[in-house]
Amino acid sequence: MVYKDLNTSPRILLGPGPSMVHPRVLRAMAHPLVGHLDPQFVYLMNEVQDLLRYVFQTKNEITFPLSGTGSAGMDAVVGNFVEPGDPVLVCVNGYFGERLCDMTKRYGGELTRIDKKWGEAFSPDEIRKALLKKNVKVVMIVMAETSTGVLQPLDKIAEIVHEFGALLLVDCVTSLGGVPVSVDSNGIDIAYSGTQKCISCPPGLSPITINDRARQVIHNRKTKNPSWYLDISLIECYWGNERTYHHTAPISMNYALRESLRLIQEEGLDLRFIRHKENAEFFWHCLSEIGLEPFVEEKYRLPSLTTVKVPVGVNGDEVTKKLLNEYNIEIAGGLGELKGKVWRVGLMGYSSSKENIVLLTGALSRILQNT
């Protein structure tokens, strides 16, 4: 069999991830490798950690990318903080909250869940009520639900969680680098993310950050983490000052992550948040011009990912196929219970630009007129 030269189409990536990757990041990927224990790579690891602290808005010493995708980060933090029998509260208002429940049960956690309709957010009071009923070790919540497009406000949540002596674990996969995560000022104890959303680095790494209080909890585990690969107590000795060999870090992916983070630093975090917000508002305005409407009420609407209602009588999948095949634009359909009901449009990182918005709504409008 003949395997031809790599020759994929020049897609415009406006789905729920991966987002577009800046040419400078692509060039960094093509940079020749040094070894993973080379002093030059060790220096680069420090830079990556510093830059991640900037983006997470934290001083946490444990702040580094795990060598797997965002889902690896999710699995890692659940596995490191949930020992068999540990009581856990998961707030579920979408697909990724469900997944946190699945993971919690796999690690033997004693799960309590509170549920909210897909498309809605939790109030601090709802979390307080759940904690009054049942004391837990960890409260898990998704900040930016990629399945629904909801931005969960974090105000007062850490305060309540800490009042009950629990740890706050936050999924920042679709928020980090696009909306303020503010790990320290929000009182987040544990956070994880992916690189392929608002960071605009290719998928393959999962930035995490853990504060000292949570770190102690890992150090005081009664049992060993079943997964050696995702055991943060081992990985922290590789990324920390000890530099103890654990696994071979993905060199090229770390080159790419460093360059993506450098681009964020050059833009400035605050200006980047403003860009994401203004472009999202512009997109919502353009949607209304062509008779379309977001699924989530504006108050809880996520700037980095918008769920758009599929109009009655329109086959959503056919539209996404036409966008891809006729215009080279990728958006996605709904996930789980929103399948067929919404489109998911990501305006994340390098993808978040006025030109992409005008192009997408122009193409969408033409396709809908001909359906």
Next chain:
Amino acid sequence: MVYKDLNTSPRILLGPGPSMVHPRVLRAMAHPLVGHLDPQFVYLMNEVQDLLRYVFQTKNEITFPLSGTGSAGMDAVVGNFVEPGDPVLVCVNGYFGERLCDMTKRYGGELTRIDKKWGEAFSPDEIRKALLKKNVKVVMIVMAETSTGVLQPLDKIAEIVHEFGALLLVDCVTSLGGVPVSVDSNGIDIAYSGTQKCISCPPGLSPITINDRARQVIHNRKTKNPSWYLDISLIECYWGNERTYHHTAPISMNYALRESLRLIQEEGLDLRFIRHKENAEFFWHCLSEIGLEPFVEEKYRLPSLTTVKVPVGVNGDEVTKKLLNEYNIEIAGGLGELKGKVWRVGLMGYSSSKENIVLLTGALSRILQNT
């Protein structure tokens, strides 16, 4: 703080990994991304699987790269095949055998181990004797011990393991693409590898292959795998015909893997094995010319990685530092109980060339003369 342009030194990578990456693979890494559910990526996933079957020398349907480094593959296969209470036999003659024991215990396996001095290989009879004493579910063995430079012969081992009704799990991290792994004809049930050794793709993916008999064992598990991310029963539905979303595959890494595998196919697997063997023999000859000697007897010596005895009175670490700082050449010191006693030299994939050997031994000789 200012983060400068990426500007690492042009290293010649002759350590235990990562190996040098061919310019075509680096270019593939810089290729713009498509989405992970894009039909074009799905097609590429099929190509990667076909090419991996060629390199593993197998017809196994489950043959794909896990989205983590080689260590993730190790963790995944142990976790998928070891349930709490399962009896497991691990053959330990180096660092990575030790790690298999650690992982087995973490997943609750009932561990039996047989030990051999570092630098030696197991005979089929030794495995038979162990199995006569204790029936197990899985026998784990390292084909190419990166810590010692031993190539474990696999003749008759599967036959014995199967006679006792067990599964044979083989670590092929430093063998795949450099020496014949021959999964099907060797009767291997489960194998995992990394991309950054003889495949000469950057680190970040872990190719695995599992035959139907072993696949059934996963399907008949009594308990769920604690790790959702490494649960092969879920991942096989993403890489298989169902294409069920699991996680976001590392797009660029898969571009790179495909190009590395394409280079292997163009060279031809048999010629590639000959190149690795001939270059290794040339290296061993060049070593003798400068008064150095391999640690492992020739019969069990691994072509892809040679452990070289550090002469009495020489500080091995100083030599590796000089090689790096004065000649831009990376080799490594010993691991575990061989620390300070050997150097580890990898001649893997694109790194395995006559020019690298002449350069390395020339530089080594000059450094040793001046010590």
